[in-house]
Every structure is written in C-alpha cells, then in structure tokens.
Amino acid sequence: MSRTLPLLLPVLLFLTPSQDPGYDDTPRLPDGWRVHDSKRPRPPIVDAAGSMPGDAIGLFTGTDLSAFRGRDGAATWTVRDGAMEPNGSGDIETRREFGDCQIHLEWAAPSPCHGESQGRGNSGVFFLGRYEVQILDSFENPTYADGQAAALYGQTPPLVNACRRPGEWQVYDIVFVAPRFGPDGALVSPARATVFHNGLLVQHDQAFLGATAHRALPEYRAHAATGPVRLQDHGDPVRFRNVWIRPLDLTRERKG
Numbered sequence: 001m002s003r004t005l006p007l008l009l010p011v012l013l014f015l016t017p018s019q020d021p022g023y024d025d026t027p028r029l030p031d032g033w034r035v036h037d038s039k040r041p042r043p044p045i046v047d048a049a050g051s052m053p054g055d056a057i058g059l060f061t062g063t064d065l066s067a068f069r070g071r072d073g074a075a076t077w078t079v080r081d082g083a084m085e086p087n088g089s090g091d092i093e094t095r096r097e098f099g100d101c102q103i104h105l106e107w108a109a110p111s112p113c114h115g116e117s118q119g120r121g122n123s124g125v126f127f128l129g130r131y132e133v134q135i136l137d138s139f140e141n142p143t144y145a146d147g148q149a150a151a152l153y154g155q156t157p158p159l160v161n162a163c164r165r166p167g168e169w170q171v172y173d174i175v176f177v178a179p180r181f182g183p184d185g186a187l188v189s190p191a192r193a194t195v196f197h198n199g200l201l202v203q204h205d206q207a208f209l210g211a212t213a214h215r216a217l218p219e220y221r222a223h224a225a226t227g228p229v230r231l232q233d234h235g236d237p238v239r240f241r242n243v244w245i246r247p248l249d250l251t252r253e254r255k256g
C-alpha cells in the first residue's frame with residue numbers, strides 16, 4: 001500500500017472535486033451569483049494588523065509632508081512630535097487625487113483653547129477639494145449646529161457631539177462617495193459621507209447638497225471624478241497625525 005499510494009496520488013487529485021468550497025446548484029441571488037457560489041471571487045486579503053491597513057496610502061505618518069502640496073508649492077505646515085499643524089501658510093492638499101475613498105485621520109484641538117464658536121480649533125477635511133467634513137473644537141463650545149465638529153459644513157449636523165477635550169487626540173473615519181455627473185454635466189448622484197467620530201456613527205451615508213459654502217446655499221457644478229483631499233488652515237493650530245486613505249470604487253460592477 002505504502003508503495004502504490006505515491007503513484008495513485010496524481011490520479012486521486014485529478015478525481016477530487018473542485019477545491020473551491022461552495023455550490024453550483026443553488027438559487028441565484030439578484031446580483032446573478034448563486035447562494036454560496038463556488039465561483040464567486042473571494043475578496044482580496046488585506047493586512048489590517050498594523051496602525052495602517054496594508055492597502056492604504058499613508059498621507060502623513062509622522063514626519064513627511066511630501067504627500068501634500070501647499071499654496072505656493074511644497075506644503076510647509078509645522079511638523080513636530082509626530083504631528084503636523086497649520087501655521088498660517090494656508091490649506092494643504094494631497095498631490096494625488098481621489099474619488100471614492102475611506103480616510104482615517106487623528107486630530108487634536110489646541111490646548112489651552114482660545115476663542116469661541118467657529119474661532120476655536122477650526123479646520124476641516126475637504127473631499128475633491130470641495131466637500132467639507134468640519135473639524136472644530138466642539139467640546140463645551142456652542143456654535144451653529146451645521147458648523148460643529150463632524151458636520152457636513154453648512155448642511156448637516158452630526159447625529160451626536162462626540163468631541164473630546166481640547167488637546168486630546170480624536171479620530172475621524174470617513175467613507176466618502178464622490179458625486180457622479182452625466183455627460184451633460186447634470187448631477188446623477190450626489191456626494192455622500194459616512195463619518196465615525198471617536199468610534200461613534202455621526203453621519204450615515206449622508207448626501208451633500210452641493211459644494212461647501214459659507215452663509216450660502218450649496219450647489220453642484222460638474223467637475224472631474226477625482227480631486228485632492230484638502231486640509232484647512234483656518235488659523236488655528238489643530239494637530240494631525242496618522243492620516244491614511246484607501247481609494248475605493250464603490251460602483252464596482254457586479255455579475256448579473
């Protein structure tokens with residue numbers, strides 16, 4: 001037996017059914033795949049063990065501003081102690097352009113705090129350079145609801161105020177879906193954002209009403225499918241660290 005088994009192995013392997021677990025005789029789902037379809041591609045494996053997922057692009061990981069450009073070329077925000085902060089040199093934006101994406105960023109409002117309302121710890125993250133998720137020191141700092149931290153600025157307040165004290169690190173995890181425009185420039189589907197602030201859901205697949213505006217109604221004007229992610233210099237030294245982004249395609253084609 002022990003002598004013949006090695007000779008039989010190739011035959012046995014050939015006769016073994018497909019190694020893909022699953023079924024090919026089950027009903028079809030609306031998207032065309034069968035229930036437990038053995039042929040359905042499995043999602044790619046991503047190493048999520050570290051501080052940044054294996055498929056993410058690090059935008060700022062502690063020392064290097066080269067993923068960004070500033071008003072006059074290179075980004076010149078102040079970098080110290082593993083964080084970057086605006087210094088009056090203006091907004092910075094990514095050199096790369098993104099459409100649909102997931103972004104992670106950590107920020108801390110200045111401590112001790114200064115000012116009030118929109119004048120305290122104000123910054124923001126603008127997708128495609130246009131659609132702002134507000135950053136603000138909203139800890140015991142009343143302001144208009146659609147301008148507080150994690151608001152879609154000037155449009156939709158967050159579901160709750162999850163802001164930590166000034167000086168404490170806070171986390172935004174945002175899924176952004178870019179707007180789609182038709183060939184004639186008409187809006188087909190609006191920009192959307194899902195936002196977690198310090199782990200709490202504060203915006204759920206919320207549509208933007210248009211590009212961010214101040215004291216004016218937002219409106220859409222057709223633009224390219226991708227654009228930079230911009231961080232705002234609103235005159236307050238809000239610190240940022242551990243900023244990464246995962247480009248996504250949230251309109252991926254499905255079988256069927």
Ligand code: MG
Nearest residue numbers: 122123124135
């Ligand atoms: Mg802002």
